[in-house]
Amino acid sequence: MAEGERIIKINIEDEMKSAYIDYSMSVIVSRALPDVRDGFKPVHRRVLYGMQDLGVYSNKAHKKSARIVGEVLGKYHPHGDSSVYDTMVRMAQYWSLRYPLVDGQGNFGSMDGDSPAAMRYTEARLRKISEEMLGDLDKETVDFIPNFDDSLTEPTVLPTKVPNLLINGASGIAVGMATNMAPHNLTEVINGTIAYVEDKEIEVDGLMKYITAPDFPTGGIIYGYDGVKSAFETGKGRIVIRAKAIIEENKHGREHIVVSEIPYQVNKADMIKKTADMVNEGKIEGITDIRDESDRNGLRVVYELKRDAIPNVVLNKLFKYTALQTSFSVNNICLVDGRPELLNLKEMIAKFVDFRHEVIVRRTKYELRKAEERAHLLEGLIIASDNIDEVIKIIRASSSPDEARENLIKRFELSELQSRAIVEMRLRQLTGLEQDKLRAEYAELMLTIEDLKDILANESRRMAIIKEELEYIREKYGDDRRSTIEFSASEMRIEDLIPDDEVVVTISHAGYIKRTSLSEYKVQNRGGTGSKGSTTRDKDFLETIFVATNHNYLMVFTEKGKCFWMRVFEVPEGSKTSKGRAIQNLINIEQDDKIKAYINVQDLTDEEYVDNNFIVMCTKKGIIKKTKLEAYSRPRSNGINAININEGDELLSAKLTNGSQEIILAKKSGYAIRFNESTVRTVGRNSIGVKGVTMSTSDDEVIGMICLEPDSENSILVVSENGYGKRSFFNDPETGDPIYRVTNRGGKGVKTLSVTEKTGNLIAINNVTDEDDLMIITKRGITIRSRVDQIRVMGRAAQGVRVINLSKGGEIAAVAKVPKEDEVEELEEEVIDEEVVGSDDNANDTPDESDENGTENDTTEE
Numbered sequence: 001m002a003e004g005e006r007i008i009k010i011n012i013e014d015e016m017k018s019a020y021i022d023y024s025m026s027v028i029v030s031r032a033l034p035d036v037r038d039g040f041k042p043v044h045r046r047v048l049y050g051m052q053d054l055g056v057y058s059n060k061a062h063k064k065s066a067r068i069v070g071e072v073l074g075k076y077h078p079h080g081d082s083s084v085y086d087t088m089v090r091m092a093q094y095w096s097l098r099y100p101l102v103d104g105q106g107n108f109g110s111m112d113g114d115s116p117a118a119m120r121y122t123e124a125r126l127r128k129i130s131e132e133m134l135g136d137l138d139k140e141t142v143d144f145i146p147n148f149d150d151s152l153t154e155p156t157v158l159p160t161k162v163p164n165l166l167i168n169g170a171s172g173i174a175v176g177m178a179t180n181m182a183p184h185n186l187t188e189v190i191n192g193t194i195a196y197v198e199d200k201e202i203e204v205d206g207l208m209k210y211i212t213a214p215d216f217p218t219g220g221i222i223y224g225y226d227g228v229k230s231a232f233e234t235g236k237g238r239i240v241i242r243a244k245a246i247i248e249e250n251k252h253g254r255e256h257i258v259v260s261e262i263p264y265q266v267n268k269a270d271m272i273k274k275t276a277d278m279v280n281e282g283k284i285e286g287i288t289d290i291r292d293e294s295d296r297n298g299l300r301v302v303y304e305l306k307r308d309a310i311p312n313v314v315l316n317k318l319f320k321y322t323a324l325q326t327s328f329s330v331n332n333i334c335l336v337d338g339r340p341e342l343l344n345l346k347e348m349i350a351k352f353v354d355f356r357h358e359v360i361v362r363r364t365k366y367e368l369r370k371a372e373e374r375a376h377l378l379e380g381l382i383i384a385s386d387n388i389d390e391v392i393k394i395i396r397a398s399s400s401p402d403e404a405r406e407n408l409i410k411r412f413e414l415s416e417l418q419s420r421a422i423v424e425m426r427l428r429q430l431t432g433l434e435q436d437k438l439r440a441e442y443a444e445l446m447l448t449i450e451d452l453k454d455i456l457a458n459e460s461r462r463m464a465i466i467k468e469e470l471e472y473i474r475e476k477y478g479d480d481r482r483s484t485i486e487f488s489a490s491e492m493r494i495e496d497l498i499p500d501d502e503v504v505v506t507i508s509h510a511g512y513i514k515r516t517s518l519s520e521y522k523v524q525n526r527g528g529t530g531s532k533g534s535t536t537r538d539k540d541f542l543e544t545i546f547v548a549t550n551h552n553y554l555m556v557f558t559e560k561g562k563c564f565w566m567r568v569f570e571v572p573e574g575s576k577t578s579k580g581r582a583i584q585n586l587i588n589i590e591q592d593d594k595i596k597a598y599i600n601v602q603d604l605t606d607e608e609y610v611d612n613n614f615i616v617m618c619t620k621k622g623i624i625k626k627t628k629l630e631a632y633s634r635p636r637s638n639g640i641n642a643i644n645i646n647e648g649d650e651l652l653s654a655k656l657t658n659g660s661q662e663i664i665l666a667k668k669s670g671y672a673i674r675f676n677e678s679t680v681r682t683v684g685r686n687s688i689g690v691k692g693v694t695m696s697t698s699d700d701e702v703i704g705m706i707c708l709e710p711d712s713e714n715s716i717l718v719v720s721e722n723g724y725g726k727r728s729f730f731n732d733p734e735t736g737d738p739i740y741r742v743t744n745r746g747g748k749g750v751k752t753l754s755v756t757e758k759t760g761n762l763i764a765i766n767n768v769t770d771e772d773d774l775m776i777i778t779k780r781g782i783t784i785r786s787r788v789d790q791i792r793v794m795g796r797a798a799q800g801v802r803v804i805n806l807s808k809g810g811e812i813a814a815v816a817k818v819p820k821e822d823e824v825e826e827l828e829e830e831v832i833d834e835e836v837v838g839s840d841d842n843a844n845d846t847p848d849e850s851d852e853n854g855t856e857n858d859t860t861e862e
Contacts, residue, residue, distance in 0.1 A: 028175060031043075033172055033335050033340055034172070034334050036334045036336050036341075036343065038133065039168060040157075043084065046077045047077075051071075052126070052137075054067070058126050060125060063123060064119070069088070089104070093108055095217050098184070101127055101168075103124065111268045133161070135159065139367065140362055142362075162473055166181075166211075167185070179332070179334060181331075182231070185482075186477055188210055193349050194470055195207065196353060197463050207349065208229070212481075214231075214483065216241065216264035218264050221244055221261075221483065222483050222485045223241065228485075234344055235330070235344045239327060240325065241483070243262045243319075245318075256303055257311060257315055258303075259299070262323070263323065265326075266326060271322060272290055272292055275303075284322075285314075286314040287304065287306070290302070332348065334348075368456070371445055375442060376415065381422065383412050383418075384412075404419075405423055500550050501550055504546070505546055505568065505571055506545045508580065512583070514573065514574035515550075515574070520576045545775055545814050547816065553566075553602070553603070554566050556597075557642055557651055558589060558596060559593060559594055559596040561644060561651050562590075576783075583595060598654070600656075607630075610628070613629040614658070615627050615655070616655050617642065618702055619646075621702070623690070625690070626683065627642075629656070631684065632685070642654070652705070660676075660678060660709075660710075662674055662709070662710050662712075664740060664765065665693045665702050665704075665705050665749070666702065667693065667696060667700050667702055668762050670753045672752040673750070674749075693748070693749055703765065704766075711736070712767070715793055716729070716740065717764075717765070718753045718764070719776070719815045723803060723805065724759040726791065726798055728752065728796045754798060763812050772788040774788050774817060775815070776812060776815050778806065778812055786803060791803060
């Protein structure tokens, strides 16, 4: 170690934290995010400032790109030359920037992703609009800071008259944050900015009358307005962009699709190649050939179609599977006073107007100071011209210029600057014409000074100047929109054309699903033989049945623990006797997986709703799990993991809860456990869960779960596989005491149905009221609809009454409650004596030994 040096020990963890934070802030502030004022990152700003230093203005000859890059590298941007050249190239590409800032000459790349020529071959110069961004730099309008080696200074921001951040957008990835800002039409942006200048209280909705939507350099169609509205109001939104395509007929009578504009940032060559691969693989049918006929006159991609192909169908498939339809995710994060902030449309315009106001104030102060300095000199020169003989005499009598200045100061009470100007005055300024010019210039300067002071004193004058300069930019550089807007995607949503009616959704054991109008099902009295329901395939039976409305979100859970969602109206419609459609054709479910649970959700996009609701799941082995609904609000096409399933177990049920409900788990052995949801801690999606109930025997399993409010007046309906069922109160109607007493989670539970050979195992449990109807479906596809209020309320341990007559060997597949219909179809029926098996009064945990025989009701099949 050299003399005078010493080693300082530091904690490596603290040093790494400090170094990483410094690096992060450097990336955020000095590399990746644009400034809200001029819309530039440091590298863009340095390229334009370096080009101005070189004098490569729009009215001058182009200069080699290598010379420009060298200028910027050597003076302002000590990084790789490729970073500077790539930046300059992008600023020259008409398909990358809505309003290019560099006028390039040579090969600057293409929409096919071709690389630009090396910088030694290309040339560049500034465009006129860039000069508007650099104007007034010499009038102390912005702060300058030293460059990397303190040999020069560079501007911290450009005093742009153009709202560059909005018209050209920006994108960048920092540390822990990213920005992606869409380009807009200059005419619209300036109209919106002027509207803000005239009315600072204008809201985003008001600004959207002027700035309708982003305007992409490659044109295309903005499909749907919800994403645009969200981006303008919040600073975040997803904008769907479609290619502009028309259907033409060639000279042979064959139809083809012609694309003339493609979405922003789509590589045309890659898009064509991937589309061709899909055609060859059979994913897209009806296309015989794809040709790129683009030339210097514009873009043209032709998709030749087969004779029997339907053009609109093929085009929709292209939109669905290829880059002819993409999305642009807006994330308006930029630097405000050196700190990253997420801004909406109004905030970005307000920041730009505030910046322009500051620039005008600083420019006016500079011009006022220069005018006052010039006026001060002119006052001295006028004094000298009025006393020219005496001035000449004093100067001739002086031995040196310094003595002459001092004598003039004493004689005429001049300042140092005035005396110096008089001494250095040329003889030609003594002519009468020159003296008249001095007085005229002085008079004009006094008017200018008065006007500049008025500008500084009146904010309305400054706002008028901002408006005037914006109008000048609009008239000089404004143009028409390139991207068109189709409002149909959001304003005429498919659900608006579908009535929000109640439907019955059925899912078979093999995974066939359909929805049927609830009115198709007839109402029969308890004990009827039922009507013919869905036809099933060989060895298949209907397993799940539930009621929903068309506009609901249907969350689908599979036995392997995966979650999918779809809208109920997307479920294929079918008659009561139709077979339905394989679920694999609707969602990407695995072949060996099947639907086990469902949840109807009103809206998965409501942040408050998804944060305050939970999904509670249980498995056949008694595992229970609680997760926030928010964890399931971002589904993927291949589904998301809802719960990790242990080997030999499978998901059984899932319910939507509010976090404070009572849970009952029922087992096929006839026992049920009740505990509060708060005893189940909230875990993430990939967790397994906790033990909910202990099995009575090795072959016992959970058959159902219900969730109720603790003070619920509902009754608990249980049905056995041989058609017996009963209701028991959840809580005692008179005392409010729980009939199903609350126990610790993980116990064996209490008896809810006396299971015998006659009743068969417990098959279903539901919470019901007298206002519900009951839908029962057998494994043979027979359905019956019955009133819940016709099923007697009994003790927990009773065996129940027969709720459906089953043919020999028949078993119940599923039970669901449905809303009661006001009008009940009158059916011919035989008057029967109700059969009750088991004591109504016995509510202990031992089975009732009484077993009365009675006749059973039998009705004709519809």
